[in-house]
Amino acid sequence: MPHVSLRYCHCLAGLLAASLELFAGEHRGVVRIGGTAVPGAQVVLSRDGRRAVAMTNLKGEYTVADIGDGVWLGRVEMRGFVLLEREVRVAANQEASVWSLEMLPLAAIVGKPVSLVVAAPAAVAADPDNGGTTDAPSPMAADLLITGSVNNGAASQFGQSAAFGNHRSTLRAAYNGSLGLIAGHSALDARPFSLTGQETPMPAYSHWKGMAAFGGPLRIPHLLWQNGPNFTLNYQWTRDRSADVQAARVPNLAERAGDLSGLTDRPFDPANGAPFPGGVIPATRLSPQAQSLLRLYPEPSSASGARYNFQTLTPGGMQEDSWQSRFTQSLNRSNQLVGSFSGQSTRATASNLFGFQDGTGTLGLNASAAWRHLVSTRLSIVLGYQYSRLSARTTPFFAGRSNVSGDAGISGNNQDAANWGPPKLNFSGATPSLVDVNASFTRNQTSGASFSGLWNRERHNFAFGGDVRRQQFNLLAQQDARGTFGFTGAVAGSDLAGFLLGLPDTSSIAFGNADKYLRAGLYDWFFTDDFRVSPGFTLNVGVRWDYGSPITEKYGRLVNMEVSPGFGSGAPVVSSRPVGSLTGRNFGDSLLRPDYAGLQSRLGLSWRPVAASSLVIRAGSGVYDNTAVYLPIASALSQQPPLSTNFSVQSTPSAPLTLADGFHAPAGVASNTYAADPDLRVGYAHVWNISLQRDLPAGLAMTASYRGIKGTRGLQQILPNTVPTGAASPCPGCPVGFVYLESNGNSSRHAGQFELRRRFHDGLTAQLQYVYSKSLDNSGLAGGFQGGQSIAQNWLDLKSERGLSSFDQRHLLNLSGQYTTGMRKRRAAWLPAWGDALANDWNLAAQLSAGSGLPQTPIYFAAVQGTGVTGSLRPDFTGIPATQAAPGLFLNPSSFRTPAIGRWGNAGRNSITGPVQFSMNASLGRTFRVGERLSLDLRIEAVNALNHVTFTGWNTTVTSPQFGLPLAANPMRAVQTTLRLRF
Template sequence: MKSSVEWWKSCSVFALWQACLLGGILLLSGTGFAQLSTAKLSGVVKDPSGAVVPQCKVVLKNVATAVEHTTTTNDAGAYLFLDITPGRYVVSASAADFGKQQVPEFSLEVGQAATIDFALTVGSQIEVVTVHGATPQLETTSANLGLVVATKQVNDLPLNGRDFTQLLTLTPGVSPVNNSQSGPGQGNYAEPAPGNVAPTIPSVNGSANRSNYFFTDGLSNFGAFHSVYAVPPIIDEIQEFKVVSHADSAEYGSVIGGVVNVVTKSGTNDLHGSLFEYARNGIFDGQQPHTHSRPDFRQNEFGGVVGGPVLIPKLYNGKNKTFFFAAYQGFRYSLTQATDIRVPTAAELAGDLSSWGTQIYDPFSTRPDPANPGQFIRDPFPGNQITPDPNMVAWAKFIFPAAGPVLDTNTLANATDSTPTTQHINQFTAKIDQKFGQNDSAWFRYSHDTSVESASLGLPGIPQVVTIPNRNYGGSYVHVFSPSLIVQAQFGRTEVGDNATASFTKSTAALISQIGFSPAFVGNFKAAPGRSFLPGAGIAGFPSVGEVYALHPQVPTANQFSGVVTKTIGNHVINIGGGFISNKFYSPITTDNLTFLAGATGNTDPTDKVNTGDPLASFLLNVPAQADRRNVVTETRPGGVMSEFVQDSWRATPKLTINAGLRYDVTFYPPMGTSKQIGINGGPETGDVDFNNGTYIIQKLPPLCSTRGFAPCLPGTGALPAHVVVSPNDKILHNDWKNFGPHLGFAYKAMDGLVVRGGFGIVYDNWAGVLQTAQNISGLWPDIGQQEAANLNAPTSASPTPTVTAQNPFAIAAGNNFFPAPDPFGQVGFEYDPNLKDPYAEQWNFGVQKLINSSTTLTVNYVGSSMHRLDVAGTYGGATTPSTINFDQSRALYPYIAPTFYDRSVGSGNYHGLQASLDKRYTNGFSYGVSYTFSKAIDVGGDGFYGVEGGVPQDAYNPARFDRSVSGLDLTHILSVNTLYEIPVGRGKRFSTGHGVLDYIVGGWQINNLFQAHSGIAFTPIIGGDWANTGQAGWTGYEHLNKVGNPGLSHKSAGEWFNTAAFAAPTKGTFGDAGRNSLRGPSYWNLDTSLFRIFPVGERRQFEFRAEAFNVLNHVDLGQPHNDISNIQLFGVIDSVASTARQLQLAAKFIF
């Protein structure tokens, strides 16, 4: 009780501190998260002699809304416009005794810090001088890395599934390799991906895929559990976006990868909008390379956007001040595929297994072998005729469809599962912008996304339905106290859900009652009180499905608060900013399963047991071999990330700007469990092993099992087992209060059209894996999140015949519950070092930016980083050295602690890259962008988290010894090219027929291309199992092979990608010497193309017809080769593809 009070007291102290700090920001000066998605414009006004002009009036006007921002220059002649919505603008400067100067229409982009200087001439303010060539094309005030993807590119480039993340790779330094668990998409581990197209979760400048952050309009739009966006923006609502990294500004931070800033559109003074529909059908696609068939699917995306001034006839005219924007998109996807499956025949369910090629033995005849003490004998079933248990027959008839004729003699498939895969997504956004006079403005946006996907689990009649409701909403308020002091307040909220259920379409209640399943096995679930779930029946050779409740995680809420103020003093723009983004997690997991193996009905004679017995016979006789049950509710108390910074941007000379800042980040790790009573809410009574000292930490001490009556509880009489301690403050992970990150950079205008830039910063990663790491210890001792029973019904001298049935495999007496083991040291879970620290990176870059012409810019940068405290995972706690002797617990790091999955922040890495981009803005109907990266990423532990994302070291106690090598995210070469080309034929174009009707017919064509290519992905030749006898093997291969020759081949092929004879299994009891990621898979390239026909409808409307082809050349990109020598037939063979066959999409769009 005391520790809970102390925890809430610390929360209260933090809340008070944050409130005081934000209040101070609002009274002083600062920059918060909102400015990440806006632009700023600054400059200096001088007279003909070069002297500065103070008190000069500068007006910035939005072309679309006519909203004006007005300021005056200070004593240094400097002016500043902050928090400017990206768009098209004109700016003018005027002062007494000088003529008015105006810069014609130009663009301000997301995250841009533009500079326009004025040199006034003597004259009357009535005279207006238009200054050409002053529009900002170069980044002259910042060394930040990043590239803006503009509205035209977002709307016109071909995007499969219309997911904007496919365009992230247009930015240099962005690698499309994805090792994270977010990879599969479609509701599994990622937020809703349309159809079968997963989102791009990139690696930025060598960082892990989870080390990115997503903002929309400056609001956190982040699914913190899997480190992807929460609500994907609709393509037609995107104004533009930018991936920022290696920033010399302290306002960027909290991740060591990229910060993705998406800006949504706002309304204008005129009513604008569009209606659209995109359609795909499998009949238009190319044949899949391996199956030579086309998928039978249909896909439609439809919706519209509209924006304009808020007008209420005779009541309110919102022109120039109040604007609205709304967007809706629906997505419908259906894939019909017939999967051949094997189900029991009527004869087999009657006990006739004579068609089986293996002899089946009667487990109930098992008895000691008098001739061989310690061994057993049992009798065969004559003719493989058995007497099934009627309950098991009823179970089989319920879950399996009726068998038909054999469809495949190899698999013996005799039935078909034609359950369609469907997905319905509905998205909408509503946004309002308000200008309150010259000094105040505000906006509010609400975005909602709901995805419902249904797919087969392997049998008809039991679909898995994944429902994902997500929301992202919030707003911002800006007040200008004076031309030198601007204040902004902002809030946001993100809600992410991921709820999965799998239930039979028929009621299972009567069957569960008929079979007589124990409630202790199929019921009594924390997340579903009063409900029972039919277990999964695992029978080798047959589909195995069972009911599931809320399999996937839910992250209910994340709240964001930040303050924004900017103070200009002379040539200094000083920012002090800060904010807090909370995170919280909730996840129920409810499953129960049984496994039936051939051994239960096989021969017990060790000399004649191979190829005997049958899993189906074991099932029909009700002799299970294994059982498992998951019953856990994971919930965390609120955590979050606090970020504060101070930044000074000093225009030291007209050509040199110096940026210096300091950022402070703290991760408040969300403690596992709530402070509520156990029940549907997860409790804090769980634990974690500490391999630093061989102890086990209980987060909070629970009552005795004899008192509480259910887990979590303390077994025995109440004395703690040896080496078990209790946390003094209900926490296992503790906050790191030392995350200070300095930033320093410069931008120097060496000459007209050439800028030299460089920067350095230290950045901490406060978000990558935080929630998933926190929840990994849910259900651990003294709780019981998962129960497992193996070797059920294995004959013993005391009990040679089966005694455990499917009805009650854990043999729990009626009315009783599961209780934890006497101590925690035999459990295996995803545990972590209690001393985990936030990763951090030292980042630097140096480069030049050259203006080739008025619309084309060349940027070249050297980019480097040194990363520290990266996650190293895999099984830990085994033997410290290899041995020829099989592993046993006596050789473990601590003989009383079983090896378990374990995460430590002991990895490191570095990245060096040459990054170049050539960008031509859309002018005269043409634009292009070319990005190229030549880089090398080396690390240990940089591939991902928890071992399942790669990077498991051979030597767990010295990870760098064998595994510091090329990163699994490394791509030597990355090339991206995009083009938009309006064919210059027709009225008003370069080539015109001179005839209006003919021009209308032949004109209006546009062709767009997106080409992407990269080098092969690195991989390691491995061998499965525990070859070194260290006890470190998990489910992923961790041991390298020995390199005994040259792995290179003069002619690589899918049948043999590398010289397999160059590798051999290491000697038992040793580690392999082949380098980690020492081999490369095939390179990749792909070209997507779209063709538009535009039909003008009057002066302000047009109709577009679009044809888009993804992989237009139908090029086959091979996948990765099999790298595990344990399967020698497939070792070195490529039997997968990294690309799909050509896919066509047709679209119609009406724009007004």
């Protein structure tokens, strides 16, 4: 099994990723005039000195690829039409932008006043139904006249079809639509990779997605006819049924009965410290609570071993319906209304290793309206309103079905019907954690108003605007209502022995104050100047201010912990009550100081140093605030004592924990488990970049760039007043056992990128991109909240936390290409005419990505002394390279050992490199044109077309016999087919 990935490790390059960098994305759109597609229009997206350009095709559609998610300034230019500019949002699953062009007056087109005279044919008579007046061409038709004709020379040999720029003969031609189907089935897919070596059954899988789209002018007789709005309607229908393969090492029949003689760790009797004879725990000592919970574990499906002895399929399903609509109404040349409404409903089920099948359901709604007013040909303003609402419900497998904790004799946790189920069990060894999801019901809502404007003055293009948004996060859930037990082996010499004896090493729980109504406000304004200094030099200068208010709770139910300098003492502070006497500071119901210093600069330039050369130099610099830091903080502060039951403790000889009553807080434990620095500052990233672009012979274009990022005020989590295992506390009586959040972290990232692109020629286009980067930080939260791994090991030595970022990938190579058949001038002589027509216009595309592995942290699974926190401790590094592993392993267990008594482990954060990544996707497609307006798209796609095995990561828990083994394998080859009928 190691040879599967090792044979590729010398030829693969690494992955570009950064938490503070913009991720590559794609923006799509369509340009129309009066419902008719406009080909040949130029679309320009710009931001922070970057500029991406695309042209519309015959259908008026365009695509701008490989740009970062976020808000860009979009511009549509075409000779003879009003310049359109507005902000566009680039994000995953973002609907296509629709641009509606308006023609300039003829005087503006030719640059001088023109008296337009149209000679009507002599046969035209007065129309009595129209007040006795004669028909005259519409302004649009007049602007497009060819000299000497009012119908584009329709009576001559140069006549054009009734399409763009002509009166249409029917209403039907003004509408467009499509029907599509995407289908995938396990019959075309490869078998999942087996970690156990057992025969892997082919899981039943099916994927069906239907799509429908329709658009055009909305015309209702006698109400809305000629001046009705243009609309687009889209609907997607998805039904998925799948199953994953999971492997684990579960207790065998002998171990369930207390016979642990086959384990490396020998159990001992906690009562006297003596080993159990033969490693067998007497049946009379087995905990009834443990025996009850053991029934939830499946029995081994293969011979018992230290690595894996159980493998199963975990089925799941998903049903989704989504719809989007958009309406555009031009009131006159100066005013336009745009509205959109979309929604998505999802129902899904998922099961885990234990067969627990949980259900989730979401419903999201989005609506927006905007009024665009053209003050003059140089100044336009847009007023907008946006509204979104998302509700999501998660239902655990046992909810309302079986009170597992109560039936097992476990007390102290929340046993309401909605929270029925087993407590979570965590083991330091190979035994998988017993876990199920928590019940929750969220209803989030955002409403906001926006203003933006564009002003063109000589060589300046000014953009300005602002937003005001109000957010609601309404949550009905408990953080850990069923509680969590941890088994590290400290109590009985073996984690499994401690479980069988019913003696956990740690216990934690959090419930109460289930309903939370969190509120926040977001405000911003911006101003930019796109200044064309000279034909070869453009400067973009701007400033932006962002402010996100600290989140409050509607009824003042947030609890922070106010501590004295040095963490010598502390007391809980409830937001609806007066602040305690430690500091006397009161920042309102949020309990955090607002941070108004969100002023951010922007600078970008584009320079062509040699007029006759294709060399273009681009550079930019900007500061970006992270105003979305408060939600996880408020969620944690809303579940703290005295309003909730919340503690995390470690078993001690004087206060031992048991499965029966381990959720009753011992006397003297810290009243809070989480607190945040009231002076917490909003973090920001300073981003700078420079790139050189130049055309090369043979239709090639080369771009070389460098990007740097410096992050400041990153979030850090520490455990105050903690010491290494076996060491004496320097501050007896000081509060301990709570996580404290502060904003003293920092990070840096440097990346060099080389890109070589072959322009489309003779049916072939290709792009090669290589990135070399390195990211460092001292903040475990830089990669997101990851439980104990996001907490600093030594709260007094945060410098030792600096290491590779969890998203760091040293190398990344991306190669993509597309070939279209039949683009060469000469066809194959041996093909008949019909065969040549059949072989033409096929598009074959492939994308290859190869990258080095992501960093991982070695973990020594033990509780931090005096707390119930596990996962933050690291082992000692022995000096033996971790990659020098024995056959069958990917990491060497001898590279790490248990830390010395009274000392922290010296293994670095993210000091292990994960498995290399490789993928290759391919597709084959063609458009079959049946008529002028009817076409059929066929596309066949293969994900992981080479069926190459890659792994998600290694097991880095040094106390587990599975250390150095893969956690899971990435999906193998999957094939799906897409059919789309356009009309």
